[in-house]
Amino acid sequence: MEVRLIAATQCLDQTGPEELLERAGRLCYASAMGDTAKFLRARVREGHLSLIEHATASFYIGGISRTCSHQLVRHRLCSFSQRSQRYVSEGGAEFIVPLSIAQNEEASRVYQNFLASSREAYTTLRELGVPKEDSRFVLPNATETELIMSLNFREALHLFRVRISRGAQWEIREVCARMLDQLSPIAPSLFGELLDELKGAHPEWFRFLPQQDEVDQASEK
Numbered sequence: 001m002e003v004r005l006i007a008a009t010q011c012l013d014q015t016g017p018e019e020l021l022e023r024a025g026r027l028c029y030a031s032a033m034g035d036t037a038k039f040l041r042a043r044v045r046e047g048h049l050s051l052i053e054h055a056t057a058s059f060y061i062g063g064i065s066r067t068c069s070h071q072l073v074r075h076r077l078c079s080f081s082q083r084s085q086r087y088v089s090e091g092g093a094e095f096i097v098p099l100s101i102a103q104n105e106e107a108s109r110v111y112q113n114f115l116a117s118s119r120e121a122y123t124t125l126r127e128l129g130v131p132k133e134d135s136r137f138v139l140p141n142a143t144e145t146e147l148i149m150s151l152n153f154r155e156a157l158h159l160f161r162v163r164i165s166r167g168a169q170w171e172i173r174e175v176c177a178r179m180l181d182q183l184s185p186i187a188p189s190l191f192g193e194l195l196d197e198l199k200g201a202h203p204e205w206f207r208f209l210p211q212q213d214e215v216d217q218a219s220e221k
C-alpha cells in the first residue's frame with residue numbers, strides 16, 4: 001500500500017493551512033491573530049467546524065483493493081480520480097491478499113487458484129473481442145487500484161474518526177491511519193491529538209510506522 005500526501009493548502013504569504021483557518025475564524029469575531037493551536041482547538045471543541053473547511057489536502061493512494069476503494073468513495077464530501085477499468089486494460093492486474101488468507105496455507109491455495117482463473121477469464125474475454133468495460137465483470141474485489149483523493153480538513157477529521165476505528169475494515173483503516181500520520185505535521189492543532197490518542201490506544205493500527213528500535217538503529221549508523 002502506498003499513501004502519499006501530494007498537496008496541501010498553503011497561503012500566498014507562505015504560511016501554512018492552520019494560519020488560514022485561524023484567519024477565517026478570527027474574521028468571524030474581529031479578533032487579532034494569536035495562539036493558533038489554542039484558538040483552533042477551541043473552535044473544534046465548540047463545533048464551529050465550517051472554518052476548517054478552508055484547508056484541503058490531496059493524497060495519492062495506490063496498492064489498495066477495489067474493496068477498499070469502494071468504501072472510500074462512499075465519503076461524498078471527498079473528490080476522487082480513480083484508475084478506470086473501462087479505459088485501462090486489467091490484463092496485468094495485481095491482487096491484494098488479506099493477511100488472514102496469506103497466513104493460511106490452504107486458504108492461500110484456494111485464493112491463488114481463484115485469482116488465476118479470474119485473470120485467465122479476463123484475458124480470454126478480451127481475446128474474444130469483449131470490451132474492457134464488460135471483461136472486467138470477472139475481476140474480483142481484490143483487484144488492485146489507485147486513486148487521488150482530495151478532501152477538506154473537516155471531512156478529514158470525520159473520515160479519521162469513523163474509519164480509524166475498531167469497526168472499520170483493516171485496509172481502509174490503514175489508508176486513513178497513514179493519511180492522519182502525514183496530515184498531522186502540517187496541521188498539528190487539528191490532527192495531532194487524535195493521532196497521539198489513536199497511536200497510544202491502538203499501536204497495532206500504526207505498524208507501518210518505523211518502530212522505535214528501527215529508529216534507534218538508524219540514528220546509530
Ligand SMILES: Cc1cc2nc3c(=O)[nH]c(=O)nc-3n(C[C@H](O)[C@H](O)[C@H](O)COP(=O)(O)OP(=O)(O)OC[C@H]3O[C@@H](n4cnc5c(N)ncnc54)[C@H](O)[C@@H]3O)c2cc1C
Nearest residue numbers: 071074075076077078155158159162163165166167168169
Ligand atoms: C464501520 C462502518 C460500517 C459500514 N457498513 C456499511 C454497510 O454495511 N452498508 C453500507 O451501505 N454502508 C456502510 N458503511 C458506510 C456508511 O454508511 C457511510 O456511507 C460512509 O461511512 C460515508 O460516511 P458519511 O455518510 O458520514 O459520508 P461523508 O460523505 O463522509 O459525509 C460527511 C458528513 O456530511 C454529512 N452529510 C453528507 N451527505 C449528507 C446527506 N446527504 N444528508 C445529510 N448529511 C450529509 C453527514 O454528517 C456526514 O457524516 C459503513 C461505514 C462504517 C464506518
